Amino acid sequence: MTATELGDYLRSRRALVRPDTAGLISTGTRRVPGLRREEVALLAGLSADYYIRLEQGRERSPSAQVLNALGAALRLDDDGRAHLFRLAGLAPRPARPAVAERVDPGLLRLMEAWPTHPALVYNRAYDVLAANSIARALFDGFTFSGNLMLLLFLDPRARDFYVEWPTVAANSVAGFRLGHGAAPDDPRVRAVLTELLEHSPEFRDLWSSHDARGKTLDTKVLHHADVGVMKLSMKTFDVRAAPGQELVVYDAEPGSRSAEGLLLLGTIAATAARNA
Numbered sequence: 105m106t107a108t109e110l111g112d113y114l115r116s117r118r119a120l121v122r123p124d125t126a127g128l129i130s131t132g133t134r135r136v137p138g139l140r141r142e143e144v145a146l147l148a149g150l151s152a153d154y155y156i157r158l159e160q161g162r163e164r165s166p167s168a169q170v171l172n173a174l175g176a177a178l179r180l181d182d183d184g185r186a187h188l189f190r191l192a193g194l195a196p197r198p199a200r201p202a203v204a205e206r207v208d209p210g211l212l213r214l215m216e217a218w219p220t221h222p223a224l225v226y227n228r229a230y231d232v233l234a235a236n237s238i239a240r241a242l243f244d245g246f247t248f249s250g251n252l253m254l255l256l257f258l259d260p261r262a263r264d265f266y267v268e269w270p271t272v273a274a275n276s277v278a279g280f281r282l283g284h285g286a287a288p289d290d291p292r293v294r295a296v297l298t299e300l301l302e303h304s305p306e307f308r309d310l311w312s313s314h315d316a317r318g319k320t321l322d323t324k325v326l327h328h329a330d331v332g333v334m335k336l337s338m339k340t341f342d343v344r345a346a347p348g349q350e351l352v353v354y355d356a357e358p359g360s361r362s363a364e365g366l367l368l369l370g371t372i373a374a375t376a377a378r379n380a
Contacts, residue, residue, distance in 0.1 A: 110191040111159040116314035117178040118144050126177070139178075147177035166192050183282055187316040190285045207234040208345055215239075215351075220363075220370045222336075222354040225343065226252060228283035229292040230276075233349065238366070241373035242328065242354070253280055253296055257304040267325040267333065273306060275322065278315040285316060287348065324354075331369050334362040 119138035123130040128143055139147075145155035150170065157163035166174075171192055175185040189195040207225050215223040215236040222239035226232050230253040235243070246261060248254035256262050256269075256276055266272045284293055300307040322338045336354040343349035356362035 108161045110188075111161050113188065113191055113314045113316075114144075114159050114174070114178070117180065117184070121177075121179055126179075144174070144177050148173040150174075166194075168194055181317065183317040187282060187285045205233060206346070207349070208343075211343065211345075211351070218353070219374070220366045222366075222369075224252075224352045225349055226352070227292070227350075228287055228290060228348045229253075229296045230280060230283075231292065231296075237373040237377055238370050239354075241369050241376065242326070245329070251296060252276070253300060253307075257300055257307045265327055267327055272324060274310055274315070275317075275319060277307065277310040277313075278317045279319060281311070281314070281316040282318050283348070328365070328369065330372060331365040332361075334365040335360070336362060336366075 118141070119136065121138050123139060123143065126139060126143070126147060128139075128147075134140075141156055141159065142152045144150075145152040148155070148170070150173065154163060158166060168189070171185075171188055171194065174180075175188055178184075180188060186195060205227070211225065212234055215225075215234065218236060219238060221236075222242045223236045224232055224239050225234040229251070231251050232249065243249045243255070246255050246259050246265075248259045253276060256266070256273060263269045280297075284297060287293055301311065319338075319340055322340070323335060324338055325333060325335050327333050334356060336356055339353050339355065341351045341353075343351055354366075356366050
């Protein structure tokens with residue numbers, strides 16, 4: 105990653121921190137949202153000139169101590185700190201940049217044993233590498249069902265399917281940026297990024313915010329054409345045997361209408377499998 109990207113990230117993060125939340129007294133007319141450069145430097149124990157050089161890309165070798173101080177000053181969470189260290193070149197990156205394409209057969213068997221729990225495995229580029237029967241029924245009919253980012257931003261049905269589309273879009277872009285920071289030279293990640301930047305103004309706007317965060321538990325409200333609206337919890341797990349792969353499993357509150365919807369979707373999936 106270039107020093108310019110590090111500077112962009114620092115600027116975007118300080119714009120999110122209000123002086124009062126950082127324990128500073130705001131004086132005079134503020135021409136920038138969030139903290140001034142001098143205020144970040146003060147909070148991090150750096151000289152203002154050094155911090156300005158970091159943002160401008162004229163300082164290219166910040167130490168881990170400096171990055172830790174900046175992480176604290178900018179109130180970064182664990183994902184944000186990891187992203188900051190990657191941008192500065194102080195975090196390990198995969199020895200082989202290409203994302204893994206093969207899903208472990210044992211994991212595939214486990215996924216198929218969940219007839220009422222849609223499950224997907226995708227890589228850093230958000231390519232769907234595997235899906236169980238009910239997950240295929242859940243995402244049936246989408247033009248870009250092979251890639252979740254392209255589906256979300258380029259498939260016209262996505263805004264009806266994802267009832268809370270703006271929230272899903274923002275969270276997905278933040279997750280995609282975190283994966284991109286871990287493997288910025290991966291050709292497939294770069295190809296998906298290029299396509300989205302070229303064809304989706306909404307993605308471009310969200311990408312410019314520089315948010316980077318992963319997710320382990322989330323809730324999505326989905327509108328399926330055959331089942332109706334379902335509120336599903338989404339649990340995400342790293343696949344330790346294949347770095348860069350993530351397993352996502354959908355679930356519903358027992359006894360809820362959403363759980364009934366998953367049962368119906370499972371029946372649809374089983375019927376389709378018998379008729380195949």
